[in-house]
Every structure is written in C-alpha cells, then in structure tokens.
Amino acid sequence: MYAYDELDRTLINERVSEFRDQVKRRLSGELTEDEFKMLRLQNGVYLQLHAYMFRVAIPYGTLSSRQLRQLAHVARRYDRGYGHFTTRQNIQFNWIKLAELPDALADLAEVGIHAMQTSGNNTRNVTSDQWAGVAPGEIEDPRIWSEILRQYTTLHPEFSFLPRKFKFAITASAHDRAAIKIHDIGLRLHKNAQGETGFEVMVGGGLGRTPFIAKTIRTFVHGSDLLSYVEAIMRVYNQYGRRDNIYKARIKILVHELGIERFAQEVEEEWQQIRDGALKLDDSVVEEIRSRFTYPAYEKLAHMPDELRKAAHDPHFEAWRRNSVFPHKVTGYAIVTLSLKPVGGPPGDATADQMDALADLADKYSFGEIRVGHEQNLALPHVARRDLPALWKALDKIGLATPNVNLVSDIIACPGLDYCSLANARSIPIAQELTRRFSNHDTANLIGRLHINISGCINACGHHHVGHIGILGVEKNGEEFYQITIGGRADENAQLGSLVGPAVPYAEVADVIEDIVEAYLALRASPDELFVDSVKRLGVEPFRERVYATR
Amino acid sequence: MPLVKNGKISDDAFVHVVDDAPLPPDGAILISAARFLEDPEAISRRLGKTGVVWPNNRDVDDLVPYLDRLAAVALVFPTFRDGRAYSQARLLRERFLYHGELRATGQVLRDQFVFMLRAGFDAFEVRKQADAEVFAQTAKRYSVFYQPTGDGRVTALNRRMQLRHSESAGL
Amino acid sequence: MTSPLEQKKIKITGPSVVTANRTWDGIVVYRTPEQGWSAKLADAAIVRTSDDARALLAESVADDVGAIGAYIAPVEVRDGGAIEPGNLREQIRSAGLTIGLPVQA
C-alpha cells in the first residue's frame, strides 16, 4: 500500500474545498452549466440519463480495507447502495446529487481517495497491473512508477487542458494485464543490459471510433528520464493535437497523421531540451516513493497445507480454486480473484454490503488490501493458501465466489443505454442474458478462456474491439442492433477484432453468441486451442458460414 | 475587462491596437503578431513599449528573436478548454528566459489562475469582475505542487526530500 | 436513439416535450406549461409544431439553474390524453432501468 503523507492529504483537501466553491457558484447561478461543465468533468462528474454520475479513482487499482469501507459508505449515504467498478480502475456511483457531491468528496478525502481528473481532457487515473507487487516473475512493482506518474500528472499546470483525455497504463510483467497497448501511453517496465530499470514506451493506442494499437516510440527510456520523456510527449501533443474535431483529438490521431517516425522525432527534439532538467528522477527520489509502499510481513508457509488438501474433496471448492486462485510470488500465498459477474447480474457492480463484508475479509485474510482489475473484477492479493477454504465459504456467502473468472460469462460491459446518455443500445441486459446462457460451469470450462466485451456505442467503454468476442450496440431505425466481432485481444498480442456478419437485433444477440461458441467447439484443433487462437488460425470465414448460414 | 497584475486589479498600461487602426506615436501598445512581424524594426523604433498578442497555434520560436525588445507578450485562451498557451508560456519563461510581462487573454476565469501562475503568467485580462476581485485568495488555493515549473514553487517531492534530510541529520 | 447532442435543427414530426435533468440532484424532469419543471411526464407541456418546440426549448435552456441539458423528446399521446415516451431512451429515462438494481429500494 502507498501511504499518503501530509502533503498528499493537503492537496486533496484543497481540491475538495475548491470544488465545494465551484458547486456553490453553480447552484447559485453564478456559473452557467456551460462554464461549470469543464469544472465538474475535472472532478469526475458526468450527467447521465437519470442523474449525475460520479467517478472515483482507484490509483493503480490498490485499495485498503478502510478505503473500501468508505466507498461503501458513500454508496449508502449518497447513492443507492451500490457502485460500479469500471475497466480503468475506477468506481462509479450512478445516482449522486450535485448538491451533496462536495460532502461525498470530503468523506473520501478522509481516506485519501479523490475524483480528480477522472474525466475531462486531462490525464486520467494511471492504471496498472492489478497483481502488481505480488505476481510471480514480475520485474519490480510498477506501482512505484504509477505513483510517481500520478503525482506528476495531478493538476499539471501545463497539461490540464489537453486536446482530449489522456490515459497511462503500466505493466512490469511479461503477461500484460493492464491493456497497455490500448492506452495513450503504455509503459512496459524492463531492465537494460546494465540491469537498470526503464520502460518501453508505447504511444497512440486507444479504442473508440478509430481504434489503434499503440506503437513503440522508444524501446528503453531510463527510469530517471521517465518524467522528462513523458513531458516531451505531452508537450508535443498539447501543442499539435487536433482541437477542431473531438473525434480526432486523441493523441492516436496525431501519431497516425504524423506517422510514428515524425512524431518520435518531434518528441526526441523536445526531450533533448529538457531531459537534464528538473524532471530528472534521482534514485533517492524514487526510493522515497518506494519507501512509502509497505508490503505485508509474509510468514513462511507450506505450499500445500492440510486445510487445502482436505478441502480438495469438495468439488465446489475445487472448481472455485482452479478458476479463481492464482500463484503468488511468495510460497504459501495466493492471489484470489473475486468475480463481479454473478449469473444474471450487472457486470462490475458491487453493493455497499458486499464492499463492507469484503473489507472485513481483506482484514482477516489479505493484510487489509484489495485490488481492482480492468476486467471489472476485484482481487485479494495476499491470501495464505491455508485460508483458502475458509475464505471461499465466506465469499460464497456474499456472492463473490462465482467461479467464472476468464470464462465466457466473465463479461466486460459498459453501462449502455440503461444509464448512459451517449448510448445507442443496452449493454447490461445482454450481458445478463449471456451469463444465464452460459451458467453451467462444466460447459464454461469446456469452452475455456473466452472474453466477451460489450459497448453500448462506438465510444468503446466496454473495449469491444479487443474482446475475443466483441459486441457493439448500434441503432437502426430507432431499434437496438448489435455488431459482433471476433478475434480481438487486449494483452501483449493486442489485436482488434473483425466483424463476423451483419448487425443483429437485441433479441438475437445471445443466440448468435451461442452459435459462435458452438462453431468454435466444432472447429477447434484441440481442447487446448483457445477461442482467439482458433479465430487466428481459421480466420472469420468459417465462423461466419456457420453462424449466418441459417439467418 | 479588469486587468490583474501583481496579484491585484490594476490599470492597464497597454492599449490594444487593432490591426487596421493607426499606431499611436507613443505609449505602450499591444498589437497582433502579424502586424508586429510585418516590420518589427519600425515598431521597435517607436516611442513607448511594445507588446505582442501571440496566437496559440503558432510556434513561439518565431517570436524568440524579438523577445528582448518586447515589454509584454499576451497569450490567448480562445476557450477555457484550449490549453495550448500553457505550453507556450512555459517555453517562453523557462526555455527562452523571457522576463517581461506575460499576459493571459481570452477566456480567463478564476478556475485557471493557479495553473496560469504556475506556467509563468503574471498578468491576467480576467473575463469577470467577480473573478478578478478574488484573485489573491484564489491564487492561494493550493499550497502543494507536484510538478517543477519555472515559477520556483517547491514541489512536494523536494519538500519530502528536505524533510528526510533534516530528519536524518537529527534536526 | 439519436443523442440530443445531435439535435441541431429543430424539427418535430409529432407531439413532443422538453426534458432535462434537475440541476441540484440530476433527476429527470419535464418542462411544464407553467414554466417550471416536474418529475412527472404527465405534467409536461406538449408541443406540436416546430415553432412551439423551439420556443419551449429556448425558455427551458434559459433556466439552467433549474435544470440542465434540456432537449426536445418525442412522446405519444394516447386517446385518453395519457402521455408516453416516444422512444426507448425516453422510456428508460422516464420509467427507470430495464434491469433490477443490485440493491432493491
């Protein structure tokens, strides 16, 4: 955990009082909505169909139990008793009242949580691998660098009014769990031949109307140069990014229009001017930040304790363990993923009661720490393996032990037309229907790893482009229709999916997905061949034939 | 539109002169970049100070050769959300070491003051009277700054390092 | 479901209302004939010509301390005079989510 010091706390409190003043001026009419809109967006406040929506940042996806309890408190006190975990390590509250927002923010500030820059044309929450610091084989904890970037980007005096939003993601593992290639800047931590820490810097990824996979701009930027290099990129973008058309304003378009070589050259020229300046990170500064991340005092534990051996006779426990428990870097410990995708439930939602109960379980079993991942699931990062059976029972009681992690019903979905004012079509009911269709755990296991992503419009908040199966809501003559793509992926081999066929109406989506899955089961070379790999080997055509032949 | 200088509402020593109006023979003027660049020599020979309103879509590099003869540079915020002039301001101050008046014009509102100060602005053509009146309080709204800029405010990182040093020195 | 953001030229083809979200708490409201806002669609002022729609919208937009994001939305007027939302988006805004909330009130 990173511990905020007095300075961090002061800044957040100053921000709360600034926002309180802005809300007051808005409610009195001193500020028009036009003027206020940019200000509220910089504090994560959107207007949705039914109400204001409030997005709170969970930097690099790490929460303490105390923070989670405070999120539960906000859900209960200011909202309708639940929150929605998003794909970017944020939580959204859907029913917040503007007049009460400053109080909600002040309550969150007590535990060092804020909503600064969770929307608007500035740098958004810096996201990272949800297993940071505990994943086996990780080079080093990427959150140290995420925190350095969080501080650097917070209320940046030059980059708070960018052409468009700007998103960073960092990973330090070979397997990319942070989807860095679909971010404006993706950072892959690695070491050079001298053993020094640095980053492969990727730029210009993003989804939305014109999806792009990020391109590598530099294969190694030394850790001490990270901030100056980032500043160079952002300065080039701030000055030359398009501001004439909101759909062309992301850095991906600038990179695309200039070409990565030209863009890299502009950045290089700028960087040479500033790399030895005030942004240079001394080792001591990095150490200072590192020293405020505390790690649990792990015990020396057996890999295969008796408790686990005994519980292995219970098939329900075993199904869950095989699905949701992952290796930890410390022997005797495990990372436990908690599915927020119960059968028939809205993906990513958690009730205040669940949050409170989970905070207690985190205290009991995970050194008081919880993680939030981009798949809209949560995790307990430090569970002793001997505690797994007891934890499982407790999780099952609060509905957080659905053993469907990474399976077909572990669906990522945006709020869609049920909440979102930009939507063409609903996302959540589609997801709910699919979880019902694929509720049989044996069938889901037979199908294996398969990610379905749903967005209610081309803004792609549900990352449909990079879903193994992507579902995109479109509108046809006032009716909800859905385009379906296959073969996308968001990991280190990131790839955009391809369209399988014409858009289908709401009522047929689940049938089509079932047909696609059946086609896969018939076509795969072996049970080990994942859905995406079959699509890669065979192309879209055989799927199109089977699915659309009879439609 | 009130002008804030040195933290308070002040008289404007400069007169904005539009492009087709004749230049007054003396007195401080603010003219467009295009007019200035047409004949910088002639304008500099005038009695009275010269200030240039520099558009936010033109590199400040083009202005750099003339900086030592300019008393003011005004940068433009066509809308609240258009932040290009923040970069221009920092470049002028920090890279090209411009020390004259750096003025923010256009959509200049209360909620940008801190950002602008940090980027190096020291004069503000504020849109609303009420905002100009609370300039001094608003400028003090934040006491913690994460980024180093040319304004000299100590960053949080540096403050922490100083604290560490004094702790380890047993002070 | 055409987004209100794209509602540039105002031309209505059937009975319509002006809807928005109330400023202080964000709930869905409708412009009433008394130049106020109501949370009930039944209270809404109905307009039937593009000129009336424009006028109602202009008046509504001007009251942005009362409500924000005002736009014109189609409705259907039933025989008995009951007003119903004219499309799925407005149906959802007026009746609520098409899914159960995770926590039932």
Ligand code: HEM
């Ligand atoms: C509910 C209100 C929301 C609104 C109004 C909204 C709006 C938008 C818009 C306009 C974009 C496209 C931006 C662009 O390409 O320039 C976008 C992208 C995105 N949204 Fe949302 N969104 C909402 C909710 C969410 C939720 C709930 C999630 C997560 C589940 C989410 C995650 C994302 C992500 C990851 C992108 C990135 C795609 C990219 O980088 O191109 N958003 N959103």
Ligand code: SF4
């Ligand atoms: S993808 Fe579209 S519908 Fe879904 S949340 Fe984003 S903007 Fe709304």
